[in-house]
Amino acid sequence: xxxxxxxxxxxxxxxxxxxxxxxxxxxxxxxxxxxxxxxxxxxxxxxxxxxxxxxxxxxxxxxxxxxxxxxxxxxxxxxxxxxxxxxxxxxxxxxxxxxxxxxxxxxxxxxxxxxxxxxxxxxxxxxxxxxxxxxxxxxxxxxxxxxxxxxxxxxxxxxxxxxxxxxxxxxxxxxxxxxxxxxxxxxxxxxxxxxxxxxxxxxxxxxxxxxxxxxxxxxxxxxx
Numbered sequence: 001x002x003x004x005x006x007x008x009x010x011x012x013x014x015x016x017x018x019x020x021x022x023x024x025x026x027x028x029x030x031x032x033x034x035x036x037x038x039x040x041x042x043x044x045x046x047x048x049x050x051x052x053x054x055x056x057x058x059x060x061x062x063x064x065x066x067x068x069x070x071x072x073x074x075x076x077x078x079x080x081x082x083x084x085x086x087x088x089x090x091x092x093x094x095x096x097x098x099x100x101x102x103x104x105x106x107x108x109x110x111x112x113x114x115x116x117x118x119x120x121x122x123x124x125x126x127x128x129x130x131x132x133x134x135x136x137x138x139x140x141x142x143x144x145x146x147x148x149x150x151x152x153x154x155x156x157x158x159x160x161x162x163x164x165x166x167x168x169x170x171x172x173x174x175x176x177x178x179x180x181x182x183x184x185x186x187x188x189x190x191x192x193x194x195x196x197x198x199x200x201x202x203x204x205x206x207x208x209x210x211x212x213x214x215x216x217x218x219x220x221x222x223x224x
Contacts (some may be wrong), residue, residue, distance in 0.1 A: 042185035066099025133160030166202035
């Protein structure tokens with residue numbers, strides 16, 4: 001589960017190596033398309049999300065923004081949480097090699113579990129690489145990360161604690177749940193509730209109410 005909850009966010013996808021300023025129209029169009037993709041994906045609307053992902057890809061292809069294209073696929077890969085597609089990471093690798101994008105190439109190594117140089121990783125991977133659950137939970141309080149990142153850090157920390165400190169695991173997952181409820185990120189709500197269910201079972205507590213809530217969320221999720 002090492003890569004399960006690694007942080008993404010195109011809000012963190014610093015689209016930087018294209019040689020264009022971040023405020024350029026081309027950057028803004030591409031990043032807006034990705035943000036719509038991310039929102040719809042997390043809200044459980046995969047078909048709508050997919051169309052915006054490819055709009056973002058087309059926009060960055062149009063301006064030969066290879067490092068941004070690599071980060072686009074890195075973002076998609078980590079959003080998939082537990083359903084990661086190796087072909088998506090391969091696309092990130094392809095664009096990184098084509099554009100000689102060092103940070104993105106290093107990120108591919110990291111996400112694929114290979115040896116990597118932590119100092120060459122972009123954020124948030126640099127913070128996450130080798131981090132303990134305690135450090136992840138602490139990082140989730142940092143103002144330098146947005147809510148997409150914070151909720152993922154909390155889930156990753158919660159999973160790290162689930163065997164030895166299930167009560168703390170439940171507490172951290174509840175914090176993630178509060179963030180995801182605020183934004184209406186149904187897919188993340190489902191992920192949070194599953195962690196809470198497992199943490200409760202680990203503690204010997206009743207989890208029937210959580211199981212019911214999981215089924216309620218699932219019932220309104222749009223299937224791919």
